[in-house]
Amino acid sequence: MQKEKSSEWPLIDAFGICRQTLLPLYLRPTFDSALVTQLLFGECYQTIAMTSDQQWFKIFHEGTGLQGWITTQSLKEIPAGDYYKYLNxxxxxxxxxxxxxxxxxxxxxxxxxxxxxxxxxxxxxxxxxxxxxxxxxxHVVKADRAQLIDIASKFVNSPFQSGGRSLFGMDEIQGFELIFNIAGYSWKSGDILGRKIDSELILPGDLFIFKELERKHVKYALYLGAEEVLWMDNRLRVSYLSEWETIIWNSKDNHAELETRSIIN
Structure with missing residues (x-):
């Protein structure tokens, strides 16, 4: 049944898989809408709604926990059994x-x-x-610290793109989630992995997380060792930890905090 006063029709028990290099998900069913995220080849999704003209489908991506709209030409359906098999x-x-x-x-x-x-x-x-x-x-084999840093290093100089998840454009938050997912650590949007540690105990592969509480904005920096971090500044780049700390504290709101988390045991 169509939603009342809406051009969006709900769907149930419909599933798909990305079979192109990169699949954009839009906030609304139009190409001039904001980019929510991107799916990579082989990532699966649930189809949860479609427009009344069947030109756009709303999908939910289990891996990131995000949803958005794709065109009907991009939709590649798979049986429910395959979907759950691939997830598990x-x-x-x-x-x-x-x-x-x-x-x-x-x-x-x-x-x-x-x-x-x-x-x-x-x-x-x-x-x-x-x-x-x-x-x-x-994917079932979790990367060690050296392997994680090797994975992250492949994204150095990737430009910033809101919602991006590729070398051609990386979102400030989703980019780090992607790096850890490649390393075997499932990380959905909005979650915080690992456990808090004292900053003096940080090891290569641990994360600095800077939270601006009033703006509800988060910045990540991956510690590489030798007092260097990987972080997003219009592009994903490497700099000294002291430089990154100076930049974030100079741009903070009135209520901010910096914590250190260890994800890899």
């Missing part, structure tokens, strides 16, 4: 800056964070039908 079984996740697969004489280019589901029911049969170039890791 291991998969290979792309780690190289650019990877490619060959399927039915077509080259598909993949970005870091893209997923490959090795299933007989899926688009691909890893053993027989894919010519793959690039590097992947098993």
């Amino acid at each position: 079984t291991d998969f290979q996740i792309v780690t190289s800056p650019v990877a490619a697969i060959e399927y039915q004489s077509t080259n598909l280019y993949l970005l870091p964070g893209s997923r490959l589901h090795f299933s007989d029911l899926e688009l691909f049969n890893w053993q027989d039908h894919i010519g793959f170039t690039g590097s992947v890791r098993s």
